[in-house]
Amino acid sequence: MELRQIQYFIEVAKREHVTEAANYLHVAQSAVSRQIFNLESELGVDLFVREGRNVKLTPIGKVFLKHMEEAIAILENAQREIEEYLDPGHGTIRIGFPTSLATYTMPTAISAFRERYPDVKFQLKQGAYYDLIDRVAKGEIDMALLGPVPMREKKVRGSILFSENLVALLPIDHPLAKSPTLKLSQLREDGFILFPKGYILREILFEACEQQGFQPTVTFEGEDIDAIRGLVSAGLGVAIIPEITLIDGVPRSTVKVPIVEPSVTRTVGIIIPKDRHLLPTQNLFYHFLIDFFTRLDKFQD
Structure with a gap:
């Protein structure tokens, strides 16, 4: 053979x-x-x-x-x-990420890493939450940035880099648009714009709404953050999304309102396989991420 x-x-x-x-x-x-x-x-x-x-x-x-x-x-x-043993600074990293981390978190981390190791190459794979866990477990990718961080998976190990709030994104003419904060229960009569079934951010919202005694009415679905923000901008419903996806500002005709009851949060971090060790370049990036976000968190505090 x-x-x-x-x-x-x-x-x-x-x-x-x-x-x-x-x-x-x-x-x-x-x-x-x-x-x-x-x-x-x-x-x-x-x-x-x-x-x-x-x-x-x-x-x-x-x-x-x-x-x-x-x-x-x-x-x-x-x-x-x-190859990487001979020169870790010239290896390749195959990393996955969901749409909610595509705009800021992933580019920021890679940009900072490449300032120190400019010859390292990246193969980027965008995917849904459970798909990325499966691909890391199977070895199709080396690691993945995820939120929330899975801590009880049998085949992957998660490390939390930071936590963030989920906020309400409302059309500018919404009755609560001028409120400094809101309770999730105040949106029980609204139509929600969510990710499709099987997406973790949808599950987080449903769980938070059920804690408040109601199930959200889903009016539209979008498979990425840009689509969801666009639908809110068009006045077609409200959305609950990670605050970091609005770091460059809110879309036109929308407002961001913090949620105070309940506090809706998620962890964000990195997952790696449990049953095989990281190659030298992968290990270099993994520890860089932990150090980078630890320092970033201290700076923001």
Whole structure:
């Protein structure tokens, strides 16, 4: 079994199409077909079922794919570890983040780090909360910035960097727009603009509303902070969002009002895998983040 055969097999499995895999690999289709045939002959099993121009993994093919992806990840990590051991300042960090940390927190941290280590490269992956936890656990990314920080996950370890308030974003003509503060219960008759089901910020709001004895009426949903802020700006409802997403100012025709009852907060931090150690460059960035936000918090106090 050759490494090239494994690489060809994985690409065909991902695309379920030999020609598309060949185009991605920049090799002839016949070369890919031949290597897959040789691999199946060596293993003595069919890895794919042919369906016209497409292919589908057989049950044993799916098992083989899982093991081969793990094997490739081990080989790639070994190569990265050697390279980063020789020079941690030239490594690559694969980091994930949700939309709520995309505007300020993530860019600020990376910018500060690159002032000290300008040759480190980043591969940025934006995603939803639970998806990012899963990708860190599987090794698809090295770490992720998240809020709130999961502290009871079996396969990832969380470190809190700071805590922040969630605030109400209201249309400028809302009856409570001029209030210095508000109680969440005062919004029980309003329509809320929320993230879709499965997003953690939606869960935080529902839990806070239930503590106040009501369930929020959802009028619109948006998959990112910009969409939610835009819908509030259009007067289509109210939103409860992290205060840090408004650090550069509130959108036109909206106002920000702090919530005093209950205090709606979240932790923000970094998650890393529990079952494998960080490579030198990853470890460098991980400890930089902890030190950076500790110093930033002290400065703001």
